[in-house]
Amino acid sequence: MIAKNLESLLTMYKEVVEKVDLGIHVIDSTGKTIIYNKKMREIEGMNINDVLDKNLLDVFRFGSADESTLLRALNNGESIQNVKQTYFNNKGQEITTINHTFPIQENGLITGAVEIAKDVTKLEKMIQENIYKKGHAPYTFDQILGQNERLKEAVETSKRAAPTASSVLIIGEAGTGKELFAHSIHNGSSRSAKAFLAQNCAALPDTFMETLLFGTEEQGETEGRPGLLEQADGGTVLLDEIDSLSPSLQMRLQQVIQEKKVRRAGGTKDIPIDVRVLATISEDPIDAIAAGKLRKDLYYRLSVISIFIPPLRERKEDIDELTSFFTEKYNHLFGMKVSSIDKEVKSYFLEYDWPGNIRELEHVIEGAMNLMEHEETLSFGHLPIQFRYKSGSGGRTNDLEKIEGFLYQPGKTILPLDDYIHEAETYYIKKALQHHNFNVTKTAKALGMSRQNLQYRIRKYNIGKSDDS
Missing domain, CATH: 3.30.450.20 (PAS domain)
Structure with a gap:
């Protein structure tokens, strides 16, 4: 047993x-x-x-x-x-x-x-490819759009900072354009002909961030491997989401910036470097320090110059200009001729809070233009469906509210839930088909379902072109 x-x-x-x-x-x-x-x-x-x-x-x-x-x-x-x-x-x-x-x-x-x-073989190869690939900064101050006073102040501060060698901390929510400011600062400096290397500090675990930033001097290697700070010698390094670095790596980075020397992981000698460090953070750095996410000494070292970029909800006077820019961008990329945005969309854009900031605005316009064919005016029905039903619709009576009025009126008996869902789905699919001239492919895309799934519902609910809306 x-x-x-x-x-x-x-x-x-x-x-x-x-x-x-x-x-x-x-x-x-x-x-x-x-x-x-x-x-x-x-x-x-x-x-x-x-x-x-x-x-x-x-x-x-x-x-x-x-x-x-x-x-x-x-x-x-x-x-x-x-x-x-x-x-x-x-x-x-x-x-x-x-x-x-x-x-x-x-x-x-x-x-x-x-x-x-x-x-971690694949991850290590990715790191080495990143280290040995010298980047460039394609954007300049001319590409920062907007007339908002706080934005213009941020641009002016950046222009004054560009010719100096000081570190810069760029503060702004995700999607506000922090990287664009960093590119512009590099291109406005005497370092513009040298390397511009960027790294998101939240993208890799500490073991690899150490190798990536500071390099490594491993046994058996005659020359070792330089990190980003060495590779960018004479140029600029952008460290995105600096508060994602561990406290120990933040301390080492602070020492490198202060002493202008880097010691590789496993190495014994200090290597002199001439590199300018730009960093970004998406929250108030004082809050990050209080939460233990950002070391105070690194903050003081980085924030010799601090640039605050306002969120889009605080600079809505710039939405029309940004919308026109992105429309022209995707006209060029998609070979389209969209020339205007209807008033309903403009009103919606002004009322919406844009939690994703400029990046979200660009994605919405790109998604809308993917749903257009030969139209020259971008209308509310072209907007991605997941965006249409977010809060803050600018007072628009949306289709779901129309459904409520259609199905439930004062004095009318409340329908059982299954019947309500059946009638609501039928009504909405009819309206979507009518909007897209009964083009099943475009309607399915707008509704976020497959063509086969939509065709099944059309047959199930017996929807035809002659149906009343």
């Missing part, structure tokens, strides 16, 4: 090891592989027979034996946590993992080592 229970338990352990979504690699006291799960085989691109019962160094290539976290755990009794390792399989393919590695002990003796690995 005991043997049977032990066999059952071993089977369950084997199933767990095979199914877990992390690589598991176990070696014995001689360095031979004794456990090598499915996820580890996928990470390393190996068959189990190529690895099982073979010495680790006969299968994988490291810069040196000491670079293998498994062998370090086995030979030195080290517990190694959250360490990045780059090595090669027997086909010469580069593999990068983040490892947790532990020695296995029995009666005080080390009898093996286990490694739990997470694959």
Whole structure:
């Protein structure tokens, strides 16, 4: 009975090891592989027979034996946590993992080592491509549109800041155009002919942000890898969402800006750099400091010059100009000739609060023009359906309110819910079809459903062109 229970338990352990979504690699006291799960085989691109019962160094290539976290755990009794390792399989393919590695002990003796690995090979390649790709800044101050006084003040402050070498903190909600201001500052400076490199600080985990920003000096590498701050030497680095960096990385960045020197991760020497740092934040930096998201010393170092960009809801006098600009932009891209926006849409735009700011306005216009064919006037019915029923409709009696009046009137019996939904859906589909001249493809797109789904409802509700609205 005991043997049977032990066999059952071993089977369950084997199933767990095979199914877990992390690589598991176990070696014995001689360095031979004794456990090598499915996820580890996928990470390393190996068959189990190529690895099982073979010495680790006969299968994988490291810069040196000491670079293998498994062998370090086995030979030195080290517990190694959250360490990045780059090595090669027997086909010469580069593999990068983040490892947790532990020695296995029995009666005080080390009898093996286990490694739990997470694959980051693709992410590491993306980082290196980012590091070695020198960017450029396509925008200038001429492309910042609007007559709002606070906006004009932000532009004037930016123009005065451009020729200096000081750091700049650009403050504004998402979608207000912070990157456009950063590009313009770089292009208005003496650094305009040099690199402009931008990085969103919320896009990657700390382990990779450290490598990306400061570079790395790993064992076995003769030259190491420069980070963004080195790569942009003589130019500008834009760090978007600076409050997303961990406190430790914020402290290192503050030191780099202050000392104008960078030390690579794993390195021992300081490398002089001449780089201007621009940073953005989407909330009031004082609130971010109070919440522990932004270090006070980094804030003071970055905010030598602070630029506040007003949200679109506070500069609605600029909506007409921005709308015209985006309409012309997509006329050019789509080969269209939209020449006007009807009064109902203009009224709606002025009443709406635009939580997504200018970016949202552009997306709405792009979406509307995707629903147009040969029309020259953008009307309310062209606006994306998910946008039409957001709050703040400018007092417009929308189609859902028409449905309510159609189905429920004073003195009229309230319909059962299923009947109400049936009549409301039928009514709305009829109106949408009429608006698009019974073009099923365009109507389906406007309603956010497939053509087949719409055709099914047309048949189900027996809707035809001759139906009364």
